Amino acid sequence: MSESTEVMFPDILWAQRPEVVLLTVPLQDAGNVVVEVREGRLLHFEAVSGGQRFRCDLELFREVESEESRHVTLPRQIEIQLRKKQAPKTSTDTEVDECRVWPRLIRDKVKNSHIQVDWSRWRDDDESEEDFNGMDGMGYNDLMAQMMSQKLDNPDSELMQGEVMGNDWQEPKDTSPDNGDDSCDDLPPLEQ
Template sequence: MSHNPEVLWAQRSDKVYLTVALPDAKDISVKCEPHGAFSFSAVGAQGKRFEFSVELYGKIVPAGCKTNVGLRNIICSVQKEEKGWWKSLLKSGVKPAPYIKVDWNKWCDEDEEPTSDVASDDESAFVDGEGEGSDDDGMLYLPDLEKARGN
């Protein structure tokens, strides 16, 4: 029997980020299909199997899909075939399952996206799909309160 992991998603004009909250995951498998099918499976710390599959809103570039495995979660960067903003994560347009939520820490609106061609800080965490992240890579946390206060 498999379970669904918590998944956070965000997008840019050229990519979709899927962050799977699964500490100490093993046997991680990520599959990206050109028509937009994305599937994930892994074994959690207690030996439970976690998996999910979604049909993404648009077409993607499988060779441009990268995965960064951290100690607490797995971040998948999925390259869109065509630059542009998707109306939703899923092709069906229905509300995603309850375990899929918006990642407000990575979210960027169309008018807020940087226009430079320089790789963003988000990209530094990915190394050709096999990168090892530090303990803090991709952590799910609230912004530092001191920074928010401007101190």
Template sequence: MSRQPEVLWAQRSDKVYLTVSLPDAKDISVKCEPEGHFTFSAVGANGESFNFALQLYGNISPQGCKTKTGLRNILCSIQKEQKGWWRRLLKSEEKPAPYIKVDWNKWCDEDDEDSEANLASDDDVVYTGENEESSDDEGMLYLPDLEKARRN
């Protein structure tokens, strides 16, 4: 008899991430089919068989599906066929099985994805401190301003 491991999911506009919690898994098999059918099977540390099948909300690109096996988890990155946000993980409108949960650590809302991309570009900005003039941005004092204030 097979069991279902805990599955955490999150999405971006172009991908769905599934994290399968199964420590020391062996004989891992993942299948992604274009119409959104996802199949997983593995053998747990005690020789127990684990498997599940999901009918995902939208179509996927099987060649863009990648799996990475860690000591405690199996991470599956599933490429969506068309970029866009899915209303839910599964095609069915029924409540998902209890072993499927949202991965709040990886979750990103539509609005956050754009700002996340902007934050990455903000990290590339280097502040040289060459301007010794007063920099009174919203009442904030910068190091050159503090040194001037101490001298007075």
């Protein structure tokens, strides 16, 4: 497949932590990936995926540390981590907060339909790691897998007897108006 001469703006998902901004560019099997931070505030991105060229230059909301920022190309996406530039030690609390929490990814207040918040990776400043991991570092999926394996290991368990998560499982009730009569008897035969 030959490369298209038209260059497209890639979709970008973003989230933040107090120290970093996390970007995900969902391009499958991307090649020729170029990610640069210029002058501490301009993010340059280029890649080729499926024969299509993608490129964008974004003026970020605040400066980032270009030397400490990095990216990785995965089979289904490119993940970029931008280290936020910290406020000087003589800054006020308000200035420190403004450096830690960005209200948007880019400097312009104009809405870009290709830039979306990645709510699956978003974490507010006041939320801790424990809020997301829960139960001594075990995630929800791990908890459910452990519960299911315990229930399946014990064939006499409530789950195997029809009880699911504390609620009694019941057969669906027949709500048809015919009350068990076969109402298909009066239908004419299908034409051939």
